[in-house]
Amino acid sequence: MSVLVGADTKLVISGLTGREGTFHGMNNRRYGTDLVAGVTPGKGGQDVEGVPIFDTVHDAVAETGANTSMVFVPPRFAADSILEAADAGIELVVCITEGIPAHDMLRVYTHLRRGQTKLIGPNCPGVLSPGKANVGIIPAHFFSQGGVGLVSRSGTLTYQIGNELAGRGFGNSTIVGIGGDPIVGSSFIDVIAQFEDDPETELIVMCGEIGGDEEERTADYIAEHVSKPVVAYIAGFTAPPGKTMGHAGAIVSGSSGTAQAKAEALEAQGVRVGRTPTEVAEVAAELSGAAA
């Protein structure tokens, strides 16, 4: 088993006909993901390397039974594409797009939470279940199948930490990039709850960063609801207040959202926090040794 994506995933990509969309969509297909459709309004009836293109997500779902959507369209069209996918009955939307206005996401988030559709992202690298499916832009060759569930607000930092873990012999059940925006569809808690229920996941690594208070909330959640060992990493100890550090959501506002506060909140709830990506892997090795 894995979480979010796997052998049952039937993927439709909004924006498959664009250059980046084609590149990553085909990568996902080569990995073994069941890519069943693309959506580009006005290009219905065409195909991209044999993948049929539809004008609407509704058509794609009706014709192919797609259950997962990846959104790979420019920021000004992305909120609309997410809502379209939800309206068409898609179960999971993975939105890669960076730069969606926060108010758009606020409306999308509020609407989706009232229905059945899950959203991962936006501004995220996607979801990879090694050996099963890859939906997004995570370079799959760094990751092998295994017992670590990895959830992160950042892309490249995930690769770095995944690589450190691989160096110590760990593989992954699923890698989930939840995204670097202030409003994202799924939180650490949402994903960790799934890892807790996933029999393949033995250990959880969460990789947070400055801004907001999700890590603090997650600390409390872990203490109450999670039995599996959790190792955390927080980026941005050296970030000055009031400055956005690359991700729209990565900002220390006054005295809130600091890395220090997040690390302390996690440690106060008994979650081990690695001070460097390397130390995360060391702690993971220690904990999995203890659990075994």
Next chain:
Amino acid sequence: MDLLEYQGKQLFRSHGVPTPDGRPAQTTEEAVEAGEELGYPVVVKAQVLIGGRGKAGGIKVANDREEAREHADAILGMDIRGFAVHELYIEKASQIAEEYYAAILLDRGAKQPMAMLSRMGGMDVEEIAERDPKAIARVHIDPLVGFQDFHGRRLAFEAGIAADVIRPVGAMLARLYDAFVGEDAMLVEVNPLLVTEAREVVALDAKVTVDANALYKHPETAQMRNSGGEDEQEQMAREHGLTYVKLDGNVGILGNGAGLVMSTLDVVAQAGGRPANFLDAGGGSRAEAIVDAVEVILSDPKVDAVLFNIFGGITRCDEVARGLVTAFGQIDVTVPFVVRLDGTNDQEGRQILADANLDGVHVEKTMLGAAARVVELAGDGETPSVTETGEHPAPVGAGTADTGAASQADVSGTDAAGAEAAGGGATPPEPTR
């Protein structure tokens, strides 16, 4: 993106939020002219992207032409906590009966907008919270339903404002909410929200932060960008489309992906170094972007050594190496570089660097090894500060520059400003470009 007071008030007026009549002015002459037009007394207000201007002497009442000239002269060019005053706002003076506080912001934790109201205006919100946490009334607003009259009543009754202004204050909050949504703002703050002696309700101050990602919807607001508070390197980086933040150390840093770059700053600090900057060259960094980035980093005279920390995903290490070689051909580089290339095409990248045999370029295999090396090469820098107690600067927000200059929107427990440009992060989401 933060707006100046008068720019914020311009947006307020377009949404029907009442403000005193006023005119921006760039020179003493323009200030005096504005005073004549408005009629005295007027208030001469420094326009800088930081609060507490009143306390700093940046806000003065002028009762006649002479005083207007005097104050404008004194305030123009003044330095308010690191922000030079280049612009003034000349505003009709109001007769103050009460000063309240009002704000609407994006509450990230709740994932909803939140409106706040307090009787205790004039001081900043953290000060109010400290004196009397119950003095701030808060309500969350469902973004799909919007601000309703009852939200205004709840705030007004809970804040305990004067009975006769409950309706007009509620109406002002509703219009502020319109401005908040209509302008894609992350924060609108009115401090003070004024009740005049004639019992009129007006926004006397305006602090507005708009979402940089939404500027395409608001071309006029996009023109309002203020470079105040942005230094030379930050401006240069923005023009090149690079995500750069200036810090106060001597180790220049480049990486790909926001999270990895933040992490790189942290490990450099842990190794005893002081980062000079944050620079995210972005996912899929091309060679030209690397050349631009090297130029921006080296234009900071404090930089004594540079660390490249690349973990190639979409980014290809050979591209980065090629960019570095090109940069060395175009720029006179006099400081050492430490380069760590890992991930996609890392061997090719390292080979390119080995073949080019660049002077002063040191290749390291691991992130921690690279951090230790660059710190050693950078030395102490010229700052003789030895106030640190421990041998390593703790990896705390401590190693940072301008704590004193934190945004005036330090809204406790929330993120008032989570919106500044995110350009060039880990993903290239513009497939149609």
